[in-house]
Amino acid sequence: MKYIDEFQDPELARRLLDDIHATVTRPWALMEVCGGQTHTIIRHGIDQLLPDQVELIHGPGCPVCVTPLEVIDKALEIASRPGVIFCSFGDMLRVPGTDRDLFRVRSEGGDVRVVYSPLDALRIAQQNPQQQVVFFGIGFETTAPPNAMTVYQASKLGIRNFSLLVSHVRVPPAIEAIMQSPSCRVQGFLAAGHVCSVMGVGEYPELAERFKVPIVVTGFEPLDILEGVRRTVRQLERGEHRVENAYQRAVRPEGNPAAQAMLEDVFEVTDRAWRGIGTIARSGWKLSERYREFDAEQRFSVSGIRTLEPAACRAGEVLQGLLKPHECEAFGTTCTPRNPLGATMVSSEGACAAYYLYRRLDLNPAPARLEASPLV
Amino acid sequence: MSPAARDLLQAPDFSSWTCPAPLRDQPRVVMGHGGGGAMSAELVQHVFAPAFGGAVLAQLGDAAAVTLGGVRLAFSTDTFVVRPLFFPGGCIGDLAVNGTVNDLAMSGARAAYLSCGFILEEGVELSVLGRIAEALGAAARAAGVEVATGDTKVVEAGHGDGVFINTAGIGLIPDGVDLRPQRVVPGDVVIVSGEIGVHGVAIMSVREGLEFGVEIESDCAALGGLVEAMLAVTPDLHVLRDPTRGGLAASLNEIAAAAGVGVVVQERAVPVPPPVANACAILGLDPMYVANEGKLVAFVPREHAEAVLAAMRAHPLGAGAAVIGEAVPEHPGMVVARTGLGGTRVVDLPIGEQLPRIC
Numbered sequence: 001m002k003y004i005d006e007f008q009d010p011e012l013a014r015r016l017l018d019d020i021h022a023t024v025t026r027p028w029a030l031m032e033v034c035g036g037q038t039h040t041i042i043r044h045g046i047d048q049l050l051p052d053q054v055e056l057i058h059g060p061g062c063p064v065c066v067t068p069l070e071v072i073d074k075a076l077e078i079a080s081r082p083g084v085i086f087c088s089f090g091d092m093l094r095v096p097g098t099d100r101d102l103f104r105v106r107s108e109g110g111d112v113r114v115v116y117s118p119l120d121a122l123r124i125a126q127q128n129p130q131q132q133v134v135f136f137g138i139g140f141e142t143t144a145p146p147n148a149m150t151v152y153q154a155s156k157l158g159i160r161n162f163s164l165l166v167s168h169v170r171v172p173p174a175i176e177a178i179m180q181s182p183s184c185r186v187q188g189f190l191a192a193g194h195v196c197s198v199m200g201v202g203e204y205p206e207l208a209e210r211f212k213v214p215i216v217v218t219g220f221e222p223l224d225i226l227e228g229v230r231r232t233v234r235q236l237e238r239g240e241h242r243v244e245n246a247y248q249r250a251v252r253p254e255g256n257p258a259a260q261a262m263l264e265d266v267f268e269v270t271d272r273a274w275r276g277i278g279t280i281a282r283s284g285w286k287l288s289e290r291y292r293e294f295d296a297e298q299r300f301s302v303s304g305i306r307t308l309e310p311a312a313c314r315a316g317e318v319l320q321g322l323l324k325p326h327e328c329e330a331f332g333t334t335c336t337p338r339n340p341l342g343a344t345m346v347s348s349e350g351a352c353a354a355y356y357l358y359r360r361l362d363l364n365p366a367p368a369r370l371e372a373s374p375l376v
Numbered sequence: 377m378s379p380a381a382r383d384l385l386q387a388p389d390f391s392s393w394t395c396p397a398p399l400r401d402q403p404r405v406v407m408g409h410g411g412g413g414a415m416s417a418e419l420v421q422h423v424f425a426p427a428f429g430g431a432v433l434a435q436l437g438d439a440a441a442v443t444l445g446g447v448r449l450a451f452s453t454d455t456f457v458v459r460p461l462f463f464p465g466g467c468i469g470d471l472a473v474n475g476t477v478n479d480l481a482m483s484g485a486r487a488a489y490l491s492c493g494f495i496l497e498e499g500v501e502l503s504v505l506g507r508i509a510e511a512l513g514a515a516a517r518a519a520g521v522e523v524a525t526g527d528t529k530v531v532e533a534g535h536g537d538g539v540f541i542n543t544a545g546i547g548l549i550p551d552g553v554d555l556r557p558q559r560v561v562p563g564d565v566v567i568v569s570g571e572i573g574v575h576g577v578a579i580m581s582v583r584e585g586l587e588f589g590v591e592i593e594s595d596c597a598a599l600g601g602l603v604e605a606m607l608a609v610t611p612d613l614h615v616l617r618d619p620t621r622g623g624l625a626a627s628l629n630e631i632a633a634a635a636g637v638g639v640v641v642q643e644r645a646v647p648v649p650p651p652v653a654n655a656c657a658i659l660g661l662d663p664m665y666v667a668n669e670g671k672l673v674a675f676v677p678r679e680h681a682e683a684v685l686a687a688m689r690a691h692p693l694g695a696g697a698a699v700i701g702e703a704v705p706e707h708p709g710m711v712v713a714r715t716g717l718g719g720t721r722v723v724d725l726p727i728g729e730q731l732p733r734i735c
Binding site: 008010013042044047048091094106107116337348356357 | 415719
């Protein structure tokens with residue numbers, strides 16, 4: 001399949017792996033920022049194929065995982081109200097709030113709908129003028145522009161029954177926060193290609209220089225990841241710390257100016273809480289003054305939210321790369337995707353879910369008969 | 377950075393980083409209970425099976441194998457709630473026939489008679505119902521099965537989704553045929569009859585208005601003839617499943633669990649058509665979990681595998697048949713995929729329905 005098959009080619013992967021094995025002389029710890037990268041790594045077993053000296057630390061880049069519980073509880077509260085159509089991307093529906101999730105709200109009579117584009121939510125608003133339509137706007141620089149576009153369109157078209165519950169976050173301040181943590185072990189970053197395709201790479205040279213870390217922009221297919229690892233390791237072995245773009249088929253240095261303009265028009269940078277990590281200065285977006293009327297939190301005056309998080313889960317450490325999912329006592333026992341203690345286990349991009357879904361076998365006796373049978 | 381963030385990052389207090397309570401015990405039915413995965417299984421296991429009792433139900437197969445008057449019958453029922461009612465490659469009418477025919481076929485039986493129950497929502501156009509009935513009749517004739525009895529109920533507007541159809545069917549199980557997961561042994565070869573994920577993506581493309589470059593048509597088809605062709609090679613097939621809801625992953629997991637064997641799948645051997653792979657890549661779905669309506673997965677004794685594969689490929693509905701893996705003694709109950717790059721991963725039972733991811 002064009003654009004996918006060629007980035008999963010086993011022969012090319014073998015060559016990249018050989019190069020990485022030949023380059024590495026000592027241990028290095030690299031962080032892949034995005035949950036999509038984490039899933040590619042674990043799903044294809046890339047971490048099993050890398051030299052033992054190359055450790056991949058899983059970063060905080062899962063938008064579902066880092067959305068604060070308080071925001072999820074606000075979503076549940078708004079979605080429960082009569083006269084509200086609550087629209088969300090699918091993977092938020094199963095994320096537990098304090099005492100329920102959006103699926104449960106729907107089973108209790110709430111009008112919760114899965115959409116594939118925020119503009120679908122706007123269309124629903126146009127079709128249901130008597131009802132309030134709310135879109136759950138979460139995610140990184142990737143989902144923020146289309147969500148901003150929705151508000152822009154709503155304003156332009158005079159659609160007053162639409163609003164956005166905003167919890168958008170930005171990657172560079174998170175990288176900065178991780179590097180400033182005294183317990184940080186990260187020596188190089190695989191930056192998220194889709195974020196850079198929007199924002200460009202302009203925010204990274206200063207970070208690479210300040211923290212003396214190589215930052216390599218990578219895509220999401222197995223060969224993208226391997227090429228990112230190869231370039232990062234090569235820099236580390238040479239004592240370099242530059243920004244490299246290994247995802248040139250999607251990322252231009254300047255990013256997508258139109259998307260950036262949309263973000264600048266509709267949003268303004270704000271301090272933002274990250275679930276499991278805490279508040280990071282200037283790490284998020286909120287609606288700018290001009291569009292404040294489309295802010296669901298204001299429109300529904302959601303207050304008095306009391307979150308309750310029992311102390312069983314160590315997702316915060318996982319999100320900061322301080323703990324591998326399987327090193328948590330609850331992993332695979334009291335915490336599974338069916339019975340999640342934390343968002344990192346329930347989210348489709350969460351590191352814990354990736355380990356549980358794809359790597360659980362490693363915790364059991366290794367399979368002895370994985371060789372291809374003559375018929376395969 | 378705010379002082380609060382700095383405090384958190386510099387003096388980590390892991391006890392404050394906590395997560396919400398589990399939601400395992402849903403007090404109400406949610407969509408995942410009908411997804412064909414772990415939640416569906418729990419519903420059957422904890423609600424229906426204890427209430428109904430019965431040794432036959434405990435088989436928990438797609439169809440029940442029963443003996444009546446000395447004759448071995450396969451007996452099955454299925455309910456169809458697809459939206460939209462018409463989709464590329466079929467409609468709820470032929471789906472309702474093929475679904476039950478295939479459930480019977482998976483026990484080796486050729487369907488003989490079907491019942492057909494309609495639940496109609498007030499307001500449905502009769503022309504729509506007529507088209508569905510025509511399609512249902514045509515599918516029955518094509519499958520060589522007779523609709524022998526039926527029922528109609530109408531619910532008030534807003535209490536249904538247009539048309540719901542339940543079909544039940546019976547068929548004869550040929551002598552010498554005994555298809556059930558307990559017969560699977562390590563060394564069995566796993567074969568699929570063709571490209572997977574087509575029906576689920578076809579439905580999703582029309583339901584959600586998504587376009588993937590080319591129109592994807594459902595693979596909806598009756599598999600009785602294909603199964604007969606396979607049984608003609610040897611009646612000693614071990615188990616057959618049609619991987620509908622929950623996809624190939626759910627079927628393989630159910631068989632692995634019931635048989636007490638491990639299953640190893642060679643990921644690159646699993647046939648996935650490019651438009652399905654593209655759609656899944658865009659939506660963040662795994663084709664192994666996407667529903668099919670005209671495919672089967674077979675566990676075949678190794679010595680018969682080549683001949684069965686050849687017979688399948690000679691049949692129009694098995695032209696794309698492929699060996700995808702084998703049953704192994706290790707990791708019993710678990711399905712493991714060998715990735716294209718040489719790593720391994722677990723292919724889990726889906727929980728509820730697959731959810732498209734955010735980005």
